[in-house]
Amino acid sequence: MMLQGGSTQLLCLTASSGVPLFTRGASKQLPFSVIGSLNGVHMFGGGQGVSLSSCETEGGGKVVWRVFQDSVMLIAVTGGGQGGAGSSKEEEVRLQRLLENVWNCMVLVLGQDELANVRNVERLKRDLRSCISLIDQLLEERQEGILGNLTHCADSLLPPNPSLLQQAVDGFAQSADSEFGCLMVHGRIAAATEKWWRLAPQEVVLLSALMRSLSASGSASCDYPVFLPQGSPTVAHRLLRFQLLPGADVCVLCGPTPSLHRAESGLVVRFWTPLVETLRDCLAVGERCLPGSVSLRPAVLALLLINREARRSVSCVRCPTHHPPGDPPLPSKARCWELMKLFYIFSTTRYFTQEESVCLTPEERAQGGNTEDFILGFSHQPLQCYLVTEECKSFGLQTPQHQLFLLTPLSVPTFALRTVATQTLSDVVTATGF
Amino acid sequence: MAQVPPPGSVVVADWHRCKDSKEYFSKILHKKRRRNFGLLESPVMPPNVAVDTVHYKIFISGKTGVGKTTLAARLAGLNIPNMHYETTGIETTVVYWPVKLRESGRVLFFRLQLWDCGENALRRFDHLLPSCKEQVDAVLFLFSFTDRTSFDDLSNQIAKWTGTCASRVVKLVVGTKFDLFMHCDVAERDVRDFQETWGLPVLRMGGEVSDGLGDVSPLLNCLAENLWYQDCVAAGSSSYHSQQETGTLY
Numbered sequence: 182m183m184l185q186g187g188s189t190q191l192l193c194l195t196a197s198s199g200v201p202l203f204t205r206g207a208s209k210q211l212p213f214s215v216i217g218s219l220n221g222v223h224m225f226g227g228g229q230g231v232s233l234s235s236c237e238t239e240g241g242g243k244v245v246w247r248v249f250q251d252s253v254m255l256i257a258v259t260g261g262g263q264g265g266a267g268s269s270k271e272e273e274v275r276l277q278r279l280l281e282n283v284w285n286c287m288v289l290v291l292g293q294d295e296l297a298n299v300r301n302v303e304r305l306k307r308d309l310r311s312c313i314s315l316i317d318q319l320l321e322e323r324q325e326g327i328l329g330n331l332t333h334c335a336d337s338l339l340p341p342n343p344s345l346l347q348q349a350v351d352g353f354a355q356s357a358d359s360e361f362g363c364l365m366v367h368g369r370i371a372a373a374t375e376k377w378w379r380l381a382p383q384e385v386v387l388l389s390a391l392m393r394s395l396s397a398s399g400s401a402s403c404d405y406p407v408f409l410p411q412g413s414p415t416v417a418h419r420l421l422r423f424q425l426l427p428g429a430d431v432c433v434l435c436g437p438t439p440s441l442h443r444a445e446s447g448l449v450v451r452f453w454t455p456l457v458e459t460l461r462d463c464l465a466v467g468e469r470c471l472p473g474s475v476s477l478r479p480a481v482l483a484l485l486l487i488n489r490e491a492r493r494s495v496s497c498v499r500c501p502t503h504h505p506p507g508d509p510p511l512p513s514k515a516r517c518w519e520l521m522k523l524f525y526i527f528s529t530t531r532y533f534t535q536e537e538s539v540c541l542t543p544e545e546r547a548q549g550g551n552t553e554d555f556i557l558g559f560s561h562q563p564l565q566c567y568l569v570t571e572e573c574k575s576f577g578l579q580t581p582q583h584q585l586f587l588l589t590p591l592s593v594p595t596f597a598l599r600t601v602a603t604q605t606l607s608d609v610v611t612a613t614g615f
Numbered sequence: 616m617a618q619v620p621p622p623g624s625v626v627v628a629d630w631h632r633c634k635d636s637k638e639y640f641s642k643i644l645h646k647k648r649r650r651n652f653g654l655l656e657s658p659v660m661p662p663n664v665a666v667d668t669v670h671y672k673i674f675i676s677g678k679t680g681v682g683k684t685t686l687a688a689r690l691a692g693l694n695i696p697n698m699h700y701e702t703t704g705i706e707t708t709v710v711y712w713p714v715k716l717r718e719s720g721r722v723l724f725f726r727l728q729l730w731d732c733g734e735n736a737l738r739r740f741d742h743l744l745p746s747c748k749e750q751v752d753a754v755l756f757l758f759s760f761t762d763r764t765s766f767d768d769l770s771n772q773i774a775k776w777t778g779t780c781a782s783r784v785v786k787l788v789v790g791t792k793f794d795l796f797m798h799c800d801v802a803e804r805d806v807r808d809f810q811e812t813w814g815l816p817v818l819r820m821g822g823e824v825s826d827g828l829g830d831v832s833p834l835l836n837c838l839a840e841n842l843w844y845q846d847c848v849a850a851g852s853s854s855y856h857s858q859q860e861t862g863t864l865y
Contacts, residue, residue, distance in 0.1 A: 290703055311735060314700035398684075398706065399651050399693040401728065405704030406740050417740070420704075426653040440746050441705060442672070449654050457655050 189276075191283060191320060192256040193309070194220055196248045200302050203309050206320050211258065219244060219256055235273050243269065245276040250297040253287070255280045271526040275331070279319065282330055285383050285410040286315045289391070293414035315387075318394055324368060325518045326468060326496065327393070329386035332525065334487050334494040335378075336389065338369040339613045340463040341472040345456065346372040353452040354433050357421065357444055361434035366463050368393045369470060370493075371429075381411035382492040388420070388432075395422055396430045402449075404441040407434070423449045429460050470497050475612045480601045482573060483517045483588040485525060488615055490582065495615065496521065498588075508592045512572045517588060520573060525586055528577040532563040533584060567598055576602045583610070619816055620844040626836055627715040631828045638664070639713035639722060640828070649692025658711050658724055666713075668724040671842050674747045676772050677757030678765045679734040682791035686757065686820060687729045690831050695824060702733035705743055714839045725839045729755075753785035753842055759792045760821070763800040766790075766809075773813065783849055785841040786815050789834065793821030816841075 190206035199220040204210055223246050226233040235245045242260040249255065257276040287296055290312045299305055319330060329336045340346055346364055350372045354362030361380070363373040370389060377385070387410070395403050403422040408414050421444055422432040431453065439448070453460070466472060477484070477499065485496040498517040512520060565578040569591075576587045576598040585606045589598065609615060622628065630636045642658035643650055652658070660666045675683045680699055687708040688695050710727045730747050737744050756772050758765040769788065776784060788809070790801065810817050818834050 308735065308739075311701045311703040311733070395706070398696070399688070399691065399708070400706040401654055401709040402707045403704055404743070404746060406736070406743075419742075424653045425655050427651050429653070437742060440749060441707070442746070442749050445654065445707075454655055460655075 188260050189320060190258045191316070192216055192219070192258070194254045195299055195302060196252050196254045199224065202306055203313070205313065205316055220254065223254070237269060243272050243276060245273060245280060247277065247280045249284045250293065252297045252299055255283055270530055271523070274526055274530055278331060281383070282319050282387070283316055285387050286319060287312050288410040288414050289387055289407050290315070292408040292417060314394060315391060318390060324393065325515055326498070327368060328485065328494060328496055328522065329389060331522055332487060332494055333382040333386055334492045335382070335385045336369045337493045337495050338366050338371045338466060338470045339472055339495060339615060340371045340466060341474065342459050342462060343372065345459050346463065349452055349456055350374055350431070353431065353448065356448050356452065357433045357435055358438055359433040359435045362432065364429070364431045365389065365392050365396070366429050367468065368396065371463055378491055380409065384409050384411055385492070391420070392422060392430060392432055396424065400424065402441060402445050425453050426460055426464065428464050468497060470495050471609065472613065475609050478601055478605060480589050480593045481587060481605055482511065482590055483521050484605060485521055485586040486606070486609060486615065487584040488582065489584060508590065511590055520588055521586065524568060524575040524577065524588070527568065528566055528586065532566045533577070533579050565599065567595070569595060574598060578602050578606065619814065620840055622837060622840065625717060625840045625844050627717050628836055629832060630715045631832050636713060636715065639666070643711045643713065651693065652709065652711065657726070666722050666724055668726050670726045671752040672728050672730065672750060673753040673755060673838070674730045674751050675755045675757060678768055681757045681759040681762065681765045683731045683757055686789065686791060687731050689820070689824060690729065690835060701735060702731055703736050705730060705732045705747060710835065712835045712839060714836065727838065751784060753787065753838060756786065756788045758790055760790050760801050761792045761795050761798040766801045766805065769809070783845065785845050787838060787841065788815050788817045790817060790819050791821060793819040795821065
């Protein structure tokens, strides 16, 4: 349905004059006249005091507009989506999220100043080429099993020995004159300093995406200037990344010191050599993302667990070892990830809406309680939801601390879904403290 | 101008083809492909065949799009990116390369760390170039055979590396995309003239990437040779100087 990456096209234009800056996505690009019309209709709306945000075509395609800092306009276009009206809201959410991520990505690489005050269009076009690699990654959603772009929660891996790793990350960051440090294993965060978790969720997700693309290149270390879109959009930090072992990378956000050479030769070896075996144990956790101390019930086909306060998530898809031949076939691993994303969007747009619409700080949320209810007029918040389709059964539940989304094979009785979900939540949280 | 040793005079050329190199090269390979080590690991020989590792830092310089990132990936045996994406910061790649010294027959592992940074990024952030230059041992000046301006720009780039410190830095010129002779913009004669003028060796890279070590060994051996020679010269001259300065030592 939605995840035909090739058919989403992204257009970037200057907001003031509609000059195209770049186009990414579908192999067959939209003709310039169409791009001009899309811009024109938005401008027409603006002239009439209307802000055009999205529209649908008869064929099921969708167009979404958004202007950032009154300077840059991003338009996402998808063609030929299947499904009726039910799917259109999810599609819109996905596309709006995409535009937000792309904008954050542009700020990350170029800084807000250059984007908000466009003086030289040709220079901006040339500079935007530096963002293309990350933007392509966002569009194509290359790595399955990474949901952060959608959930705005950092994809995490829970290691078997968290305290050792935590100590190492804290110490390493401190020695590098930084409060922001993070250890990534298999593209997911295994440990991070407290201040890293306090970065805005979109920033954490974007930095993870940047780390993944740097890690994929196989390079040993990097020194990348980054502008934090929420925390520091005009002043650059340096992202220093070091590949400890293939699959395990550590990074710190620094100011002008230390130099890459000094950090690598002086600090990396000193802090991390004693932990080689610990890192290997962590790597062994693999795509499951959960330590061996957590045993999942056989009924669990896929799970996505979100810690709402920390904005972190753990997710995995399992291939059940024994599947009775008489039972209906299980969806493939790739399809399970797709279904999980669909179910997440479905649940959060219909039932667990509190998450997305109201952006409260953790402190506000903690003391919110009664005041919040009062403001919302004591609306009842759904706690659980489920969905049965031809491919699988899904169950979603929300507690003040967590959200859990579960996929099970069709053979699991519907009345048992709630138990499976509550038990799984309890199992994981008790074993790992997530 | 720095002295350049004749090729094959310091290290054994194409040593990877000799039988006695197998046990060393096997340490940098994993299932026929080059092994990616990470910073915490390195090739280890059995205790009875202990081998020293020598570390060098090499900076890759060149205009955008000439193939700096591709060259680094190629030398390390990593996957070559199939699309050109600008490098927006410094990326370093580590290459381990076993070398046999001709004179002594001694085997060394050269740990070559290649520093690569996009031209645009160097321009926008002024802390990047000094970071690249810090304690550098060699510079590879890249141009592309299909891009004349990148060849003409070489003198510009080399000019940035002058001075007493820079004279101890090994300099090599590498022409990339040599296989694309249909689009070739730089004639052999131009390359020869350049070599005569600057006295710098010019190497060529290009073509399909093979699984074997044959396409990277000429460049890596040349680099290792020049680095080792430079170190010997520096060690020789510093002992000469320290003898000269005996009178002024405290």
